[in-house]
Amino acid sequence: MSAPVAEHVLASAVVQPEVLTGFSGPDAPPWEVINTCVHCGFCLPACPTYKLTLRERSSPRGRITLIKAVAEGRLDLMDPTFQDEMYLCLNCRACEAACPSGVKYGELVESARAQIEAQSPRTLRVRSARIAAFRGVFGSSRRFRAASAGLRLYQRTGAQRFVRRSGLLRRVGLAEKEALLPELSERFLVPGKEFWPAEGVRRGTVALLAGCIMSTAYAEVHRATARVLSRNGFDVIVPPGQGCCGALAIHSGDLEAGRAAARANIAAFSSPSIDAVVSNAAGCGAAMREYDFLLRNDPDWAERARRIAGKVRDVSEFLADQGLVATPGPLAVTVTYQEPCHLVHAQRISRQPRELLAAIPELQLIEMPESALCCGSAGIYNLLQPEMSSALLERKLANATSTGAAIIVSANPGCMLQMAAGLRSKGVQTEVVHIMTLLDRAYAALDVTAAAAN
Amino acid sequence: MASALGPATKSALISKLAAIVGEAHVASDAAGLAVYEFDASDEAIAGHHLPLVAVLPGSAEEVVQVVNLALAHDLPVVARGAGTGLAGGAIAARGGILIVMTRMTRIHEINEIDRYAVVEPGIVNLDLSNTLLQQGYFFAPDPASQRVCTLGGNIANNSGGPHCLKYGVTSNHILGLEVVLPSGELTWVGGPSGETSGYDLTGAIVGSEGTLGIVTKAMVRLTRKPEAVAVLLAAFPSMDAASRAVSAIVAAGVLPASLEMMDALTISAVEAAFHCGYPTDAAAVLLVELDGLAETVAEHGEIVARKCREHEATMVRHATTKAEQDLLWLGRKSAFGTLGRLAPNYYLQDTVVPRTKLPPALEFVGQLGREFRLEIANVFHAGDGNLHPLMLFDRRERGAIQRVLEAGDALLEYCIAAGGAVSGEHGIGMEKKDALSLCFTTDDLRAMAGLKRSFDPRELFNPEKIFPSGFSCGEVNQLKQQSLMRDGMYVV
Structure with missing residues (x-):
């Protein structure tokens, strides 16, 4: 064929400016993103809510059509079905990974939610509660730790046992939500307070995102992560000044709270001596990688956001790509791997965690069906959409337990809490373990073997 | 007609439908219906037609009840699956009840x-x-x-x-x-x-x-399931060379399971989307799958590779692992959608020429691109002579859609003159109903309309599809005789 005719086609284009009637302001769903959808429907089988409902409005293509209809002024932003669908979406991004046309669906749904939040008097009450949560509790690490400490007190003093037994939770409709509460760590991870030097030949410096829930509920996962990284030649720092990544706020449409979180983290992680910003929470890593989009219209921060976003790595990705210099010890266990949406879909990381698991001698990985289908946790989705969330959790647990594996390996706190709560309520003994905890155990096994040999 | 129903009748109808399929499986609100306004075809084809109501039945018995309710109200019924059609076949062109079959999966x-x-x-x-x-x-x-x-x-x-x-x-x-x-x-x-x-x-x-x-x-x-499967990828310096290789493979007595071609534009979009390993410097690639007994597959694999090299192939690669084969197929099978990366809209033509006419037909597609100022990507079933040129455009550009449709018509006329067909496999739907008269005589169409009427005398089942405008309502209008019409044409 002769040369493509693109140049003169483009030169002759008379592009009509689109009037977006239904949305307003800088956070309107970008028209060029809406327009990337060619409605081929390839996203349908990837979408958890479509899989369960089999109706078009609950599919990514359907939701994009609705967003487009609002943008063109054919559908009201306040249409109840529109609002329902924007929030029934898990924002798991499985559709993005399946989309041949490259539609950035997450940007669309987050922007649409922001529009609803900004203009909805009806949801004011819910909104103010959310804003209090996102800005008040998640907005400051200190306040988050204080709130978490209160929760820890509730768990440790026996109050939790008493309240659970009393039936009070069921009476006020909070039993399911309370069951999701994580068992908090004995010792929270406070940024700036702990440091792990590289062992052996030093390969670089990584900065760990402590995050909110990870730092209080999974502080030990952080310490395991740091030990694994240091054992593989990396200095691990937890820079002070950092806080929540902002993902929970962004996903709920509170973009301003998300931006505030992003700016704080960008400042905290800006030291040029940091080779990589490492996250062990898939949701947080995905959010940080999108700081550049979040702050694209902020002239003071756009460039810095781009720089930091480019340095963010999920810890599995980082370790697998850098290569393990220390061979883990043997773990004779059967595991199955559940892929966090924000790892496999949002960050497209699927191979690396499996490579790390394969590096553990004697460990047997048994793949579960639909490993990349959302478990229904999705940030605070399980609190807001309990019905869909538990249907997905049921499916996930059925898939996971069908393997007969003793351990479900994951890489995101939300999924771990969700699955652990589901298994607990069923009385199933299967353990839910973060991949870094498993690697840390493998290295510990090495130490035990070495000690025995001496 | 749908609009003839008064609000009270409509609401009674919706209650009855809800009683049949369950309330959760009926959509009659603005947003619930807006998503059924389209399928995977361009809106220039599908237009803007909303059903009066959409239902998702769970069994054959429920479908029977829904259909009988529609008949009682004189409403059209249209069945829809996943909405991936490319010819507007699942659009409720005259409103009525859209029956979405996605829940019936047993x-x-x-x-x-x-x-x-x-x-x-x-x-x-x-x-x-x-x-x-x-x-x-x-x-x-x-x-x-x-x-x-x-x-x-x-x-x-x-x-x-x-x-x-x-x-x-x-x-x-x-x-x-x-x-x-x-x-x-x-x-x-x-x-x-x-x-x-x-x-x-x-x-x-x-x-x-x-x-x-x-x-x-x-x-x-x-x-x-065949005993053995081999997938070969061959790169060519021109579409013409690849087309000649196709004919050579078939002439050598090899019948591959599939024989697919993609041009450079398609490869660039596919690689951007999925990184499948297609050579981005090739003007065309052939994706050849052979299956059957292991010995035959191996022997035919050698013949295919040789024929490709004889026709200027610059590279022939065997995809040896299942993962590698799957990845190549993922790229091919997602190819249409990947072109959404290059332009906001595309119009996909589905048309057929005899295999030997592929080289001139592809040359004609190239000419159309220049003449109508369109970027055209080619990804198609070369073994069948089934062309799928995708004309890329931006509907916001004034006059773009007209140029696209005119180029599409010109291509159809060319293919029929070359002894081909108006549609390979995507159906007639709304897209090609007027094109049917390019290859059928009025008598042919009248015979087909007779079959339709013997099944559906009230014309309530998926109306406004397949038959050329003016053929509905029991009237058989005299169609313009097309100059291209002549003996010896066939339809696959």
């Missing part, structure tokens, strides 16, 4: 001895094959959209796919059908033996795009 029976399965039409094509694979079988028709599209849609459009070169199209794999007729009755046509005495009603219904009935169960043929 497999009722798998009979390995008689080699058939009885399944519901909402099942996704690939889900059906994956289930059958557990017993060593598969469902052979594999449209590129097979991860998404439903069996019902495959039956409606008599769909093909890359593997229909060797295995044939959907009609070759449907043994019988349970159908809700436009009279409101539920009946079976065909059966496990595949032999029919008298009229081949299964044959009439496959490909009828929901105009003769709504399929509620299908008896599908099971095809044995």
Whole structure:
């Protein structure tokens, strides 16, 4: 064929400016993103809510059509079905990974939610509660730790046992939500307070995102992560000044709270001596990688956001790509791997965690069906959409337990809490373990073997 | 007509429908219906037509009840699967009740001895094959959209796919059908033996795009999984060289399971999307799949590689692992959608020429691009001579859609003059109903309309489809005789 005719086609284009009637302001769903959808429907089988409902409005293509209809002024932003669908979406991004046309669906749904939040008097009450949560509790690490400490007190003093037994939770409709509460760590991870030097030949410096829930509920996962990284030649720092990544706020449409979180983290992680910003929470890593989009219209921060976003790595990705210099010890266990949406879909990381698991001698990985289908946790989705969330959790647990594996390996706190709560309520003994905890155990096994040999 | 229903009647109708299928499976609000305004075709084809109400039945009995309710209200009924059609076939062109079949996904029976399965039409094509694979079988028709599209849609459009070169199209794999007729009755046509005495009603219904009935169960043929599969990728310096290699392969007596071509523009989009390993510096690639007994596959693999090299192939690669083969196929089967990266809209033509006419036909496509100022990507079933040029455009550009449609018409006329057909496998739907008169005489069309009327005298089943404008309402208008019409033309 002769040369493509693109140049003169483009030169002759008379592009009509689109009037977006239904949305307003800088956070309107970008028209060029809406327009990337060619409605081929390839996203349908990837979408958890479509899989369960089999109706078009609950599919990514359907939701994009609705967003487009609002943008063109054919559908009201306040249409109840529109609002329902924007929030029934898990924002798991499985559709993005399946989309041949490259539609950035997450940007669309987050922007649409922001529009609803900004203009909805009806949801004011819910909104103010959310804003209090996102800005008040998640907005400051200190306040988050204080709130978490209160929760820890509730768990440790026996109050939790008493309240659970009393039936009070069921009476006020909070039993399911309370069951999701994580068992908090004995010792929270406070940024700036702990440091792990590289062992052996030093390969670089990584900065760990402590995050909110990870730092209080999974502080030990952080310490395991740091030990694994240091054992593989990396200095691990937890820079002070950092806080929540902002993902929970962004996903709920509170973009301003998300931006505030992003700016704080960008400042905290800006030291040029940091080779990589490492996250062990898939949701947080995905959010940080999108700081550049979040702050694209902020002239003071756009460039810095781009720089930091480019340095963010999920810890599995980082370790697998850098290569393990220390061979883990043997773990004779059967595991199955559940892929966090924000790892496999949002960050497209699927191979690396499996490579790390394969590096553990004697460990047997048994793949579960639909490993990349959302478990229904999705940030605070399980609190807001309990019905869909538990249907997905049921499916996930059925898939996971069908393997007969003793351990479900994951890489995101939300999924771990969700699955652990589901298994607990069923009385199933299967353990839910973060991949870094498993690697840390493998290295510990090495130490035990070495000690025995001496 | 839908608009004739008063609000009270409409609300009574919706209550009755809810009583049949359940309230959760009825959509009648603005947003719930807006999502059914389109399928995967461009809106220039599908237009803007909303159903009055959409229902998602869960069983054949529910479909029967819905259809009878529609008949009582004189409302059109249109069946829809996953909405991946490219010709507007599932659009409720005259409103009425849209029957969305996606919830009907059960497999009722798998009979390995008689080699058939009885399944519901909402099942996704690939889900059906994956289930059958557990017993060593598969469902052979594999449209590129097979991860998404439903069996019902495959039956409606008599769909093909890359593997229909060797295995044939959907009609070759449907043994019988349970159908809700436009009279409101539920009946079976065909059966496990595949032999029919008298009229081949299964044959009439496959490909009828929901105009003769709504399929509620299908008896599908099971095809044995081949012993060996080989996938070869060959790169060429021109589309012309690749086309000549296609003819050479077939002339050498090799019948590949599939023989697909992609041009440079398509490769660039596919690689941007999925990093499948297609050479981005090639002007064209052939993706050849061979299957059968291991010895034959190996021997034919050598012949294919040799024929490609004889026709200027710059690279021939065997995809040895299953993962590598799957990745190449992922790229090919997602190719249409990847072109959404290059332009906001595309118009996909589906047309056929005899295999030997491929080189001039592709040259003609190139000319059209220059003449109508369009970027055109080619990705198609080369083995069948089934072209799929995708004309890229931006609807916001003034006059773009007109140029696209004119180029599409010119291509159809060219292909028919070359001895081809108006549609390879995507159906007629709304897109090509006027083009039918390019290759059928008024008498042909009148005969087809007679069949339609004997099934559906009230013209309530998927109206405004297949037949040229002016052919509806029982009137047989005199159609303009096309200058291209002549003896010897055939339709596949």
